Amino acid sequence: MEESSLLTSVLLFLLAAVIFVPLGKRFGAGPILSYLAAGVILGPGGMALVSDPAAVLHFAELGVVLMLFVLGLELNPSKLWELRSAIFGLGSGQLLLSWAAIGGLAWGFGLSIEAALVVGAALSLSSTAFAVQLMSEHRLLTTPLGRDAFGVLLMQDLAVIPMLLLTAYLAPNSAQIEHHAVPWYWTCVALIGFVLVGKYLLPRVLKLVASSGVREVLTAFALLLVMGSAQLMEWLGLSAGMGAFLAGIMLANSSYRHQLETDIEPFKGLLLGLFFMAVGMSMDLKLFLTDPLLILAILLGMLLIKTLVLMLLGRVRHHTWRPSIALGLILAEGGEFAFVLLSQAQLSSIVDDKIAQILVLAIGLSMAVTPMIFTLFRATKPKVVDTRLPDTINVTESEVVIAGFGRVGQITGRILASSGIPFVALDKDASHVDVIRQYGGEVYFGDARRLDMLMSAGIARSRLLLLAVDSVEDSIEIAQQVKTHFPHINIIARARDRNHAYRLMSLGVTDVFRETFGSALSASEKILQGLGLSQVQANERVKIFAEHDKKLVIASAAHQNDLAKLIDLSNKGKAELESLMRGDRENVS
Incomplete structure (x- = not known):
């Protein structure tokens, strides 16, 4: 690519990111959808400002590599060992069942057994970049659900190389295809050396580099480490992303971990954005006009099969139904490595060119619709209406009523109890009440907005009300009730911010404290x-x-x-x- 062409492309990508991501956020779309939309407009199917999406996609895969390095920094080896059942149990189960179901369906619709095997393998994979970004947006990455999803993604990364080897073997001209493979024993030696260098040599080198005091040198070393590890793994016949992930794990306990993460983060964010744009560019939307039903059938079939498989496996992992469905939806989309598999299958004449292009479009569309489907699913979470009857309160005297027994209420309650001052605490979250009682806490299940509950708590005989509920609106409603019916009660209220404090003061509540002040x-x-x-x-x-x-x-x-x-x-x-x-x-x- 000429220098002027390279500069023009960089300007286009940066301009698209600056325009589309803020616009998407304004209209409620996440960054992933915004980048995809930008790619569709820039690519051959839109304004055709970028003519070679495959080259852009190949370069932008560095974003996925950097993302896996940063994820590795968050996982030390002990945490990775904790994921073994998710990787080899849940992950292998998802891969084999999805592969078999999709491959069998493709064979049943007329593809050859070789083509069906490759298509099943390609569509059974999920996108690490999309899934991790989606979980980050919904704050699920550190939850048990997020850890299981990440284990499945790691298993899929491990399976990519065997899938590529299978694709090469199934090719009609496989005998003529050159394939570089390092003997297995050298692979084992290299991996052991990789671990030893990471544990004993890397920390010393990092200390030496950091002692130079030049920030740019540490950034350069971080990039060298990531790309060198990725290149080594590719030479061994393994995934480049896996190499970067292992490098991150080796440095997870390093004192320089946060500095490395900070240095890598800007490169990771921009290259991931470019990756999502490249996926959008590779989507030939014109095919949707010629074969809409076929594309929709492939899209829906892939999403349904992978969601159902993971939903059932999630239940086996003892998740309840909603988290199990969420696990399926997070990993239902097609993956970036599917493009590589389909490209090789297309070049090897295993899969017809038109079928390959249709599958690429279906995978791209799956990446576009999955965030929307998952967001809609999260929005349908039913509000838990507790049908449990309020507790019967038998209290002879209480000088203080505490409405809301969260952090503020509990600390105040402990101080009052240790001072020998009687109080009654109310909280409307039944599960929270049960947990506090397990620790010996004195609290009653009841909604302080109800006048009868306040009366049962002895508000008429009390001297003070501590208003410490989480909801601003509930806080205002309780203050109005008490000021109307018990004007002699002194209210001490927790306010979330200045505006909340203003509203309480306008009701005549003078003792207001802001929770972080x-x-x-x-x-x-x-x-x-x-x-x-x-x-x-x-x-x-x-x-x-x-x-x-x-x-x-x-x-x-x-x-x-x-x-x-x-x-x-x-x-x-x-x-x-x-x-x-x-x-x-x-x-x-």
Whole structure:
């Protein structure tokens, strides 16, 4: 590629990322869909600004390699050993059952046994890049479901090379196909050497590189490590991504792990975005106009088979039905290595050119629709309506009623109990109540929004109400109830933020504390001491700020719906605070 052409392509990719990702987020689409859409528009099926998607896809696979390295950094060998049942049990089960079902279906619809085997292998694979990104977006990667899904993806990566070898063997001209293969014993020696170097030599080299004090050198070393490991594994006949993943695992316990992750992250994000764009470019949407029913049938068949297989295996792994279905949907899409398998099968005349192109489009479409299907599935989660009757409260006296027994409520309850002060705690989450009782906590199941529950808790005879529920709206409703029916009760309320505090103050609740405010003040005091101020000086600065902020919140509460007035009060408050702090510094000096 000429220099001007390369520069133009880079500009196009960056421009597409800057335009499409923010637009997609604005309309509720995730980054994956945005990158796919950008690729479709840039590719041959759209504006044809990029004419060789295969070359772009080959280069962009570096993004997948870097992603696997970063994942390896998060998993030390002991954690990987914990995944063995997910990798070899769940993973091999998914691979073999999906392969057999899809391959059998392809054979039944007229493909040769060789073509059916390759098609079954290709469509049984899932996309590591898509699945990991999808789980990250929905915060599932560190859950048991996420670990199982990752185990399946690792098994699929291990299976890619045998699948490629099988494809080469099934080719009509397989005897004439050159294949480089390192003898198995050299592969074992190289892997053992790889592990030993990673454990004993790499930490010393990293320390030496880091001691140079040049940030760019450490970044260069990180990239060299990832790409060198990937190249070594390819030479051994294994997956490049597997090499990068193993390199990450070798450094998972290193003190430089976070620095390496920080250095690699920008490259990983951009190259993954380019990878998703390249997938979009490879989708020939014109085929959808000529054979729409066939493409839809392949797409739906692949999604249904893989979802059903993983759903059943998820149940075997003791997941409940919803997580099992979620596991299937996460891994239902086609994978990036399917493009490699189909390309080799096409070149070897195992699969017809048109069938290969249709399968590529179906795989690309599966990557586009899977995030939408999964998001819709997550949105259908039914709200759990607890039919359990509220607890009967038999309390002779209680000086304090605690509404909401989460972190704030529990700490307050422990202090009150240790001080010999009777209280009644209410929480509307029955499962949470059961857990607290297992630890010996005193709490009743009941909704503090209900007047009868407050009456049963002895609110009429109490002196204080601690309002510590999670929901802002519930908090406001309870405050209104108590202010209306028990105006003599002093309410001490937890507020999530300033706006919540304003709403509580407008109801006449004067004792309001913001949930992170106290810890932020304590942290600030420690920071000031760390910068050289004495404990007395740091404490005084924080005290000045806290008193000033409290006055500012009270003043702002009367104007909570007037943005211009709030901005004006904020600006005046900053100037006043600077003046107070300046006076304190002058007094100290």
